[in-house]
Amino acid sequence: MKLYQTYTSPFPTRVRLVLYAKGIEVEIVEPPGFHSSAEEKGDYLLINPIGRVPALVLDDGRALPESEVICEYLEDAFPEPSLRPADAWGRARARLLARLCDIYLVMAMVPLFGASAVSRKQWDLARIDTALAQVETALGYLEPWIGDDGYAVGNALSHADGAIVPQLVLAYEWAPGLFDRPSPLGKHPRLATYWSVVQGNPIVARVLRETRAAISGEQIRARAASRADGRGQPED
Ligand SMILES: N[C@@H](CCC(=O)N[C@@H](CS)C(=O)NCC(=O)O)C(=O)O
Missing domain, CATH: 1.20.1050.10 (Glutathione S-transferase Yfyf (Class Pi); Chain A, domain 2)
Structure with missing residues (x-):
């Protein structure tokens, strides 16, 4: 899996916290055109047409935007250790x-x-x-x-x-x-x-x-x- 993200943004950080807590290895990719960069977002818009970070790309190429949804996906796909409270x-x-x-x-x-x-x-x-x-x-x-x-x-x-x-x-x-x-x-x-x-x-x-x-x-x-x-x- 690949996580398109930047380290300054709080939204990908939410996803990295889940990845680290569950010990899931992903490739980290920093797409162009974010923060003070003058570059265009270019092909990143094909991965996430919303043009925001994060986006998680699965090994088969399916891409998922939105930090909360990515975290829920990771919880469902990798249930242990659980980051959902017990009750x-x-x-x-x-x-x-x-x-x-x-x-x-x-x-x-x-x-x-x-x-x-x-x-x-x-x-x-x-x-x-x-x-x-x-x-x-x-x-x-x-x-x-x-x-x-x-x-x-x-x-x-x-x-x-x-x-x-x-x-x-x-x-x-x-x-x-x-x-x-x-x-x-x-x-x-x-x-x-x-x-x-x-x-x-x-x-x-x-x-x-x-x-x-x-x-x-x-x-x-x-x-x-x-x-x-x-x-x-x-x-x-
Ligand atoms: N609701 C989204 C918010 C994502 C978001 O707004 N990310 C900002 C980074 S701080 C972004 O990519 N903004 C567009 C930009 O910086 O060009 C999520 O939770 O993933």
């Missing part, structure tokens, strides 16, 4: 946490992803602050549901951790760093405790290491690209 209520909580994340947190982050792609001069600060406030609100939606044993649900890694962890690193670290605003860490104490404990899990630590390294590499590349095409530096 119906645990599974419902895992799905709820992932859904709250996908709908409210990701949607709140979208204007911030947009702002990160242009120079500081073009930033609409009011829009950024509104988005950051919405991020905080969305984190509050997770707060009552998050587990208190260091995992999103119960006492083992599940698909809910895969959905949440890649978004929390952006909400707690990337966005406050880029926009020079205080981190919302600490506004929601149960989530903050979860965040500090879950990072001790080796699979989580691995995806976070990859994400942090990719984000700092991407920031360096974006600066170089904007200097080269005369747009000025992103920090201008």
